[in-house]
Amino acid sequence: MISIQSVAHSYQNATQQLSFKDWQINDGEQWLLLGESGSGKTTLLHILTGILKPKQGEVKISDTSIYQLSSKKLDQFRSRNIGIIFQRPHLIKSLTIAENLLLAQSFAQLPENHERIDEVLKSLDIIHKKNAYPKELSQGQLQRVSIARAVINKPALLIADEPTSSLDDKNAAAVLQLLMQQSGLNQATLVVATHDKRVKDAFTHTYDLA
Amino acid sequence: MSPLKISWKSLISKPLSSGLNIMLIAFGTGILTILLLASTQIEDKLNNNSKDIDLVVGAKGSPLQLILSSIYYIDFPTGNIPLKEANELSHNPFVKRATPLALGDNYNGVRIVGTDSNYISLYGLKVQSGKFWSADLEATIGTTVAKEQKLKVGDTFFGAHGLTNNSDVHKAHAYKVVGILAPQGNVTDNLILTNVASVWKMHEPEDEHKPGEAHEEHHESTEISNREITSLLIQYRSPMSVAMFPRMVNQMTSLQSASPAMESTRLFSLIGVGVDTLQWFAVLIMLIAAISVFVNLYNSLKERNYDLAIMRTLGASRTKLFMIVILEGLVLTIVGTLIGVGLGHLALQLIGHYQESSQAKLTGLIFIPAETYLLLAGLGIGIFASIIPALQAYRSNISKILAKN
Numbered sequence: 001m002i003s004i005q006s007v008a009h010s011y012q013n014a015t016q017q018l019s020f021k022d023w024q025i026n027d028g029e030q031w032l033l034l035g036e037s038g039s040g041k042t043t044l045l046h047i048l049t050g051i052l053k054p055k056q057g058e059v060k061i062s063d064t065s066i067y068q069l070s071s072k073k074l075d076q077f078r079s080r081n082i083g084i085i086f087q088r089p090h091l092i093k094s095l096t097i098a099e100n101l102l103l104a105q106s107f108a109q110l111p112e113n114h115e116r117i118d119e120v121l122k123s124l125d126i127i128h129k130k131n132a133y134p135k136e137l138s139q140g141q142l143q144r145v146s147i148a149r150a151v152i153n154k155p156a157l158l159i160a161d162e163p164t165s166s167l168d169d170k171n172a173a174a175v176l177q178l179l180m181q182q183s184g185l186n187q188a189t190l191v192v193a194t195h196d197k198r199v200k201d202a203f204t205h206t207y208d209l210a
Numbered sequence: 211m212s213p214l215k216i217s218w219k220s221l222i223s224k225p226l227s228s229g230l231n232i233m234l235i236a237f238g239t240g241i242l243t244i245l246l247l248a249s250t251q252i253e254d255k256l257n258n259n260s261k262d263i264d265l266v267v268g269a270k271g272s273p274l275q276l277i278l279s280s281i282y283y284i285d286f287p288t289g290n291i292p293l294k295e296a297n298e299l300s301h302n303p304f305v306k307r308a309t310p311l312a313l314g315d316n317y318n319g320v321r322i323v324g325t326d327s328n329y330i331s332l333y334g335l336k337v338q339s340g341k342f343w344s345a346d347l348e349a350t351i352g353t354t355v356a357k358e359q360k361l362k363v364g365d366t367f368f369g370a371h372g373l374t375n376n377s378d379v380h381k382a383h384a385y386k387v388v389g390i391l392a393p394q395g396n397v398t399d400n401l402i403l404t405n406v407a408s409v410w411k412m413h414e415p416e417d418e419h420k421p422g423e424a425h426e427e428h429h430e431s432t433e434i435s436n437r438e439i440t441s442l443l444i445q446y447r448s449p450m451s452v453a454m455f456p457r458m459v460n461q462m463t464s465l466q467s468a469s470p471a472m473e474s475t476r477l478f479s480l481i482g483v484g485v486d487t488l489q490w491f492a493v494l495i496m497l498i499a500a501i502s503v504f505v506n507l508y509n510s511l512k513e514r515n516y517d518l519a520i521m522r523t524l525g526a527s528r529t530k531l532f533m534i535v536i537l538e539g540l541v542l543t544i545v546g547t548l549i550g551v552g553l554g555h556l557a558l559q560l561i562g563h564y565q566e567s568s569q570a571k572l573t574g575l576i577f578i579p580a581e582t583y584l585l586l587a588g589l590g591i592g593i594f595a596s597i598i599p600a601l602q603a604y605r606s607n608i609s610k611i612l613a614k615n
């Protein structure tokens with residue numbers, strides 16, 4: 001279960017304070033985080049994923065108040081419990097696809113598990129690119145690898161930031177499909193942040209920033 | 211996926227700039243290695259060979275030439291001195307030990323030295339097999355000579371006139387090898403030792419030269435005739451002699467004296483300017499290499515900001531990112547330094563291989579403790595060049611970097 005309580009944040013040189021209404025997400029639910037650009041969507045996502053400490057309020061993931069953790073503990077908690085998919089894939093260019101996934105495992109201080117890598121790549125249908133470097137893959141394939149990287153450690157929470165905004169209708173639908181399928185497969189709670197109206201209909205739960 | 215592997219993969223993904231940095235560092239380290247090895251070896255050789263010799267007395271001429279010919283066996287002798295005068299000096303109260311040298315012949319470029327048993331104690335010689343020379347035409351040879359000329363105890367060979375070539379062989383008398391010296395690590399490894407009388411015998415009137423045959427000009431002047439020797443190696447009886455004896459030799463006799471210590475210092479100060487210049491040149495290259503590594507890391511960090519932020523979201527701690535960047539700098543400089551040290555040794559070995567003089571031969575196969583300082587310098591440059599980028603990676607605000615996209 002994930003919850004945020006009376007969270008507010010303000011940036012150093014901004015006059016205005018962003019405050020977010022309380023939010024409770026039960027295990028396995030799939031949520032849409034809706035908001036125009038500039039509405040604080042990215043800020044809230046960063047707060048949820050533990051990379052931006054809010055000025056006030058509490059964030060709990062699986063009963064852990066994440067900002068009570070030390071910086072090092074938080075890094076480790078994030079690596080095991082939260083999978084993040086960014087708008088653009090951003091894989092490490094000097095590493096192969098398989099090594100990019102190995103990296104996620106080793107940063108989480110989990111044992112290297114090649115079977116798990118094969119399993120995830122197979123379910124996303126890019127196992128044939130396992131030993132290729134990121135520059136040899138198309139944008140759609142890269143996005144699938146970044147989903148693979150997010151779910152490799154079976155996180156409790158899967159967060160996607162504008163995963164469809166740079167894709168055409170067909171690919172956007174496919175990626176959304178994959179996200180929902182993967183969150184189901186890995187029993188992860190899914191939060192998709194977007195301003196993309198095409199995505200709306202797929203979700204029953206919506207957290208609207210407006 | 212250790213930080214080292216991540217750094218390594220990142221480096222080999224940009225072979226050009228990594229290669230350039232490694233080359234710069236290797237070049238700088240290479241020059242420093244050559245300078246270090248060569249000057250140590252030369253200094254060692256100089257010191258080793260003149261260890262117990264306080265003064266050399268020979269014919270008038272250049273004192274440096276006298277030292278070079280009588281101690282290092284690399285230049286031509288200044289001429290000959292009458293045995294009578296030499297004997298008088300030997301019995302001077304200032305002198306503890308005087309060793310006569312009679313030079314002028316060679317075998318395949320190896321110098322034949324006529325001397326007496328004082329020479330054995332002067333250099334602390336030991337035989338590996340056989341015995342020391344005693345009768346005329348008996349020779350004891352240095353260990354390198356035995357190896358390179360394939361001579362063993364019982365073999366005979368003909369000496370040739372002059373110091374460098376075989377054109378004028380003394381066919382009348384053959385030397386017989388009676389012993390081989392144990393390795394001494396000094397100039398005696400490359401010499402053939404015999405008694406003074408043998409050298410005289412070679413040049414007796416009934417030798418094989420046809421009447422009227424002309425010798426080359428400088429050979430003529432160095433030719434040993436009866437009752438003459440080339441020089442005397444002097445050991446003082448007391449430190450007091452330093453002040454008195456050289457002046458006495460130079461003023462009272464037709465001979466000249468030269469101090470190995472003084473002449474070596476003079477020689478070194480002549481070479482020293484060149485060595486210093488090269489040294490600064492190498493240091494400059496190292497500095498440029500350090501800046502180049504820094505710029506390379508700094509620029510790549512700008513590109514990789516996002517990569518590093520992603521690594522943070524994947525759970526890498528700040529310290530880990532710091533390590534990854536530092537290791538990149540270190541791997542570059544350490545690989546560069548190792549290649550440089552290797553190249554330095556290789557280059558010196560090649561130089562030694564093409565050197566003509568066997569006495570001052572340089573080798574690249576010797577490793578000296580001071581080279582670890584080069585490795586430490588490499589480490590230092592690596593840390594110096596990567597500390598700022600690494601600190602930046604450590605301090606980076608991932609939320610800000612990720613939000614910018």
